Amino acid sequence: xxxxxxxxxxxxxxxxxxxAGALAAxxxxxxxxxxxxxxxxAGQPVGQPGVVAPSDRIIVGGIGLRNxxxxxxxxxxxxxxxxFVGIADIRESARETIKSIxxxxxxxxxxxxYRDDAELLARxxxxxxxxxxxxxxxxxxxxxxxxxxxxxxxxxxxxxxxxEAFALAENVRRYGVVYQAGCQRRNVPNFELAVGLARSxxxxxxxxxxxxxxxxxxxxxxxxxxxxxRPEPEPLVLDWDKWLGPCPWxxxxxxxxxxxxxxxxxxxxxxxxxxxxxxxxxxWAADCDHTHAIEYDPxxxxxxxxxxxxxxxxxxxxxDGWGDSGTCRVRFEGTEGWIETGDSGKIEMSDNLRKYHxxxxxxxxxxxRHIQNWLDCIRSRSLPRANAESTCNAHVTSHCAxxxxxLGRKVTWDPAKRxxxxxxxxxxxxxxxxxxxxxxxxxxxxx
Amino acid sequence: MPVIPxxxxxxxIWQLDQAKLIAILKDSGSSTFxxxxxxxRLAQIGNKESVAPLAALLSENRLGHxxxxxxxxxxxxxxxxxxxxxxPKLKGRLxxxxxxxxxxxxxxxxxxxxxxxMYDQDVEIAQAASAxxxxxxxxxxxxxLRDGLNRTKIPVLPVVARxxxxxxxxxxxxxxxxxxxxxTTLSGPSMPKVVRLAAYRVLNAAASRSAG
Numbered sequence: 129x130x131x132x133x134x135x136x137x138x139x140x141x142x143x144x145x146x147x148a149g150a151l152a153a154x155x156x157x158x159x160x161x162x163x164x165x166x167x168x169x170a171g172q173p174v175g176q177p178g179v180v181a182p183s184d185r186i187i188v189g190g191i192g193l194r195n196x197x198x199x200x201x202x203x204x205x206x207x208x209x210x211x212f213v214g215i216a217d218i219r220e221s222a223r224e225t226i227k228s229i230x231x232x233x234x235x236x237x238x239x240x241x242y243r244d245d246a247e248l249l250a251r252x253x254x255x256x257x258x259x260x261x262x263x264x265x266x267x268x269x270x271x272x273x274x275x276x277x278x279x280x281x282x283x284x285x286x287x288x289x290x291x292e293a294f295a296l297a298e299n300v301r302r303y304g305v306v307y308q309a310g311c312q313r314r315n316v317p318n319f320e321l322a323v324g325l326a327r328s329x330x331x332x333x334x335x336x337x338x339x340x341x342x343x344x345x346x347x348x349x350x351x352x353x354x355x356x357x358r359p360e361p362e363p364l365v366l367d368w369d370k371w372l373g374p375c376p377w378x379x380x381x382x383x384x385x386x387x388x389x390x391x392x393x394x395x396x397x398x399x400x401x402x403x404x405x406x407x408x409x410x411x412w413a414a415d416c417d418h419t420h421a422i423e424y425d426p427x428x429x430x431x432x433x434x435x436x437x438x439x440x441x442x443x444x445x446x447x448d449g450w451g452d453s454g455t456c457r458v459r460f461e462g463t464e465g466w467i468e469t470g471d472s473g474k475i476e477m478s479d480n481l482r483k484y485h486x487x488x489x490x491x492x493x494x495x496x497r498h499i500q501n502w503l504d505c506i507r508s509r510s511l512p513r514a515n516a517e518s519t520c521n522a523h524v525t526s527h528c529a530x531x532x533x534x535l536g537r538k539v540t541w542d543p544a545k546r547x548x549x550x551x552x553x554x555x556x557x558x559x560x561x562x563x564x565x566x567x568x569x570x571x572x573x574x575x
Numbered sequence: 576m577p578v579i580p581x582x583x584x585x586x587x588i589w590q591l592d593q594a595k596l597i598a599i600l601k602d603s604g605s606s607t608f609x610x611x612x613x614x615x616r617l618a619q620i621g622n623k624e625s626v627a628p629l630a631a632l633l634s635e636n637r638l639g640h641x642x643x644x645x646x647x648x649x650x651x652x653x654x655x656x657x658x659x660x661x662x663p664k665l666k667g668r669l670x671x672x673x674x675x676x677x678x679x680x681x682x683x684x685x686x687x688x689x690x691x692x693m694y695d696q697d698v699e700i701a702q703a704a705s706a707x708x709x710x711x712x713x714x715x716x717x718x719x720l721r722d723g724l725n726r727t728k729i730p731v732l733p734v735v736a737r738x739x740x741x742x743x744x745x746x747x748x749x750x751x752x753x754x755x756x757x758x759t760t761l762s763g764p765s766m767p768k769v770v771r772l773a774a775y776r777v778l779n780a781a782a783s784r785s786a787g
Contacts (some may be wrong), residue, residue, distance in 0.1 A: 275737055277769035302740060303773050348615055352585035354608055355577075357785055376611065376644060391577070477594060556648035558620055561679070563640040564672030568679070569706055569737070 171355045185211040189278075191245045191269055194222050196283055197260025200310065201226065203499040204258060204281075205233045210503065213254065216242035218367040219385075243367065245269065249276040256506055259283065260310070261405045263518040264375050264395050267292035268562075270307065271569055274299040279506045281499065283310035285400040286519045290527045290560035294546065295568050297520035306505050307516040311408045312498035313456065314513035315380040318488040319409055322460060325477075325484060326413040331462025337413050338459035339406035340449065341399040341471070341526075347534050351393040355381040374562035388433055396556040400523065403445060405456050405492075407529070408514070408522035413460050414441040417518040420525045424532035433529045438543075445529050451476065456492055531557045586659055588612040593620055595766045607637050611695040614641035623651045630657035639669045656680040662688060671703045678707025690719035693727065693735065702734040703728070709738025712745035717753055724760055736761060736770040743777075755781060 188210050193201050194217075204210045212233075215226040223241040224480070230239035242248045249257070249272060256279035259269050267287040272282045285308045287293035300307040313319040326334055357379035360368045368380050375394045389395040397404070411417060414437055421435040421443050432446030451457055453470030460467055465478035471492030475485060490497070498513070505512040524546075531554050532539045540549040548554040562568055584777050588599065596613040599605045599701060605613075610632065617625045625645065632642035646654050659682065674692065679683045689711070692704035705723060708716045720742055723735040739757055746754035758781075761774035762764075 229758075275769065277772070302744070331715055348585070348589070352612055352615060353579045354583040356580065376615075378611075378642060506779075507783055552650065553619055559648065559679070561618075561640065561644040561647040561676060564668045564675065565703075567671075567675040567703065567706060 141573060142463065162242065166454075175217050180208040184278075185209055186256055186258045186503060187254050188258060189214040189216070189248045189251065190226060190258045190260075191248065191273075192222070192259060192261030192265065193217070193226050194219075194260065196310070198226070198229070199436040199493075200258055200260055200283070200495050200499065203496040204503075205230065206359045206496070207503055209498065212238040212239065214242060214248050214251065216245040218243065218370045220365050236475045244567060245272070249273060249278065249446065253360050255279060256281070262371075262389060262395060263288050265373050267296045268374055268566060268568065269503050270296055271299045274303045275569065277303060277305065279306040279502075281308045281310065281502050284403040284519075285397040285523060285526075286516075287523050288325055288397040288400070289528075289559050290524050290546075292568060293520040293527065295522040297516045299569070300516035306502070306509065306512060307519075308403075308498065308502035308505070308512040308514075309408075309519040310495065310498070311405055311514040311519065311522075312495040313405055313409055313471075313492050314412065315497040316488075316490055316492050316494065317486065318475050318490075319458070319492065321475065321484065321486055322458065322467045322469050323409060323413045323488065325465075325467055325481065326460040327415055330464070330484065331460060331466065332464025333439050334414060334460065334462045336444060336461045337410035338444045338446055338450075338457075338461075338468070339403055339410045340457040341403040341447050341529075342401050343360070347398075348393045351391060351396075354378050355383045358382060372563065373555075374560075374566040374568075376563060389418040399447075399533065400446060400526050400530065402456055403526035403529065404523060406458050407443070407445065407526040408519065409458050410460075411522045411525060412445055412518070413458070414443065415440070415575070416441070416525075417521060420521055420541060421526065422541050422543065423538070424529050424541065425538040426532050426536060433532055435525070435529055443525070445526075454492065455475065479553070485525070505551045527558075530543070581593045582606065583608055585612045585615075589616055591616070593617065593622065593625055596621075597625055597628045600632065610638055611641045614638070614645035617645040618648050620756050621645055621649050623653050625649070626651060626657050627655045630661060633658075633661045634662075634665060634669060635675060636669070640672055643672055647676045647679055650685045655680060655684065657683070659685050659688065662692075665701075667697070668699075673701055674700070674703040678703075679712040683709045683711060683713060683715075686713065686716050686719065690716075691721075693719065693723050693731070698730060701731045705731060705735040709741035712742045714746070714750055714753060717742050717746055717750075717757055719758060719761060724766070733770070736766050740770055740773055743774075747777075 186209050188204060190201060195216060198414045205212060212230050215223055217223045227239045227241050231237050257273050259266060259280065259282040261269055263285055266282055266285065270280050287296055358381050360380040366385060371385055407490055416437050421437050423436040425434045427434060433445040435443040437443065451468055453468060453474040454472030455470060457470035459466060465481045467477040467481060469475045473488035473490060477485065502512050528541050535554060539551055539554045542549050599609050599613040600751050608717060614629060617629060621761040629642045629645045632638040658677050666671055686708065689708045693701055695701045708720055708724055720735060720739040724739060727735050740745055743754045743757040758777050759775045760769055
């Protein structure tokens with residue numbers, strides 16, 4: 129459920145109007161701080177330098193921008209096309225932090241803070257939103273944003289269930305908004321090079337793609353316990369009911385919001401912690417952005433899940449790590465050669481491919497080019513690299529692998545039916561009932 | 576791994592078979608935690624036998640959602656009947672949750688009841704019923720939603736409009752004429768802008784296809 133414009137409280141409406149008024153008044157004088165060129169995390173210039181008239185800027189708001197969200201925000205604020213105008217967060221401290229960062233950037237005090245994301249989404253002047261809440265809110269919040277007509281940059285995992293992934297893609301398509309998942313490696317040069325070589329046939333016929341993953345042991349069996357109940361904080365400081373969101377109720381303990389949430393199955397998507405990146409890159413390399421793998425076979429005694437696409441390419445999720453190219457590694461193998469890379473930028477390849485080697489200094493975690501790609505696509509109304517459809521399909525593949533891990537047996541998936549074949553137990557794991565009053569809005573299909 | 580208090584350890588409950596899980600649900604001495612985990616496990620292994628014990632929890636504030644968590648993925652048709660039967664007995668958030676689950680399960684037998692709830696005095700119930708009608712879809716849901724576009728106001732109307740979009744999308748395969756009629760209504764000036772634009776896109780695509 130999201131609150132409709134007509135149900136916004138008088139207090140909330142007043143704040144929204146005040147924000148819009150401030151926005152209308154502020155750009156008459158352009159602060160010198162917005163005239164610079166965008167830079168990436170390494171301080172290297174990216175994108176187009178120069179001045180963007182206030183009327184040509186993309187009006188952006190943020191929801192839940194902590195930790196990773198602040199890195200995304202920094203990349204957006206560095207782009208002269210962006211005018212960031214408001215932040216919504218259920219934590220008072222996070223709201224104030226973001227306001228401080230934004231106001232310092234623009235040299236004013238115009239960034240409006242909201243406790244309720246619905247108030248921010250109701251602002252008609254906001255064209256695009258950046259979402260970096262915790263995982264359990266990503267899909268739900270992105271669907272609301274799409275239904276509000278906002279373009280979206282949303283951190284990964286984009287969905288913590290298969291049903292959420294499909295709902296996300298359907299709503300983005302239905303409302304015609306530009307969606308970019310925070311799968312930024314699609315815009316990091318070493319990953320682009322590796323995928324380019326795989327897709328252009330330079331590896332020969334592609335045989336196998338390997339995806340680094342993590343957190344596969346996270347199951348409802350061992351990760352549904354409750355820490356001791358503690359008094360809930362004041363809702364103005366941290367709104368516990370909203371923090372839980374669509375997840376099952378449990379008594380408050382600071383362990384969850386203070387960084388321990390990833391130890392609990394309710395709030396997490398297991399192997400998608402990394403597979404939402406690495407599985408996504410592998411699916412891109414295998415030319416399978418439009419579909420899902422069909423077989424998932426966890427290998428006993430190993431951390432591997434051997435999967436297969438209908439086009440014959442094998443996908444191997446690996447929790448054991450390999451090589452020394454940093455986190456989130458991928459490896460592609462063909463009949464004529466192989467290549468692997470990771471977050472450090474280091475690229476290793478078979479000797480016959482050496483002529484294609486590049487030295488890459490950009491780290492795999494750097495979102496700057498990915499944000500640029502999102503902003504470019506907002507302007508051109510074209511599909512970003514990590515658009516909703518490719519993201520949905522990569523997430524479905526990774527979720528199927530995670531379900532196979534949890535069941536400890538091979539499962540077969542029918543992409544057309546969006547269902548596991550003759551496996552009721554696996555099919556029951558495609559979704560989780562949302563806690564009221566929230567709902568996964570508007571899924572027209574049978575999944 | 577942290578030290579898990581035994582009274583909040585899910586593992587022993589997770590190992591139980593359906594009969595023992597149901598016994599936990601029925602035992603007034605069971606803790607909220609024990610019942611919650613039993614519901615979660617029954618989501619995976621529960622059959623018809625678990626439906627009534629889970630449905631009995633739908634009216635409990637802390638456990639109503641856990642009950643739906645256990646019921647929603649269970650393919651047995653008795654789940655639909657249990658959810659429909661719960662509707663007149665609940666109100667507020669708990670009723671919203673049941674209406675949402677009915678929508679997720681696409682229970683066509685609930686369409687007429689949801690059509691009435693679309694005009695409930697509780698705005699959130701009316702919104703929930705509208706959304707579930709759209710998700711369930713079909714010709715009758717389409718007719719009810721179209722009436723709702725004329726008879727509801729903000730803040731229910733935007734939800735009815737979005738639900739009608741979803742319903743129309745589903746109807747495009749089986750009943751194209753009704754779907755296009757709904758899209759035409761949704762493109763009208765009284766509709767929310769985002770819905771209007773979405774409807775225009777479909778109508779333009781349909782017109783291009785016809786012209787081509």
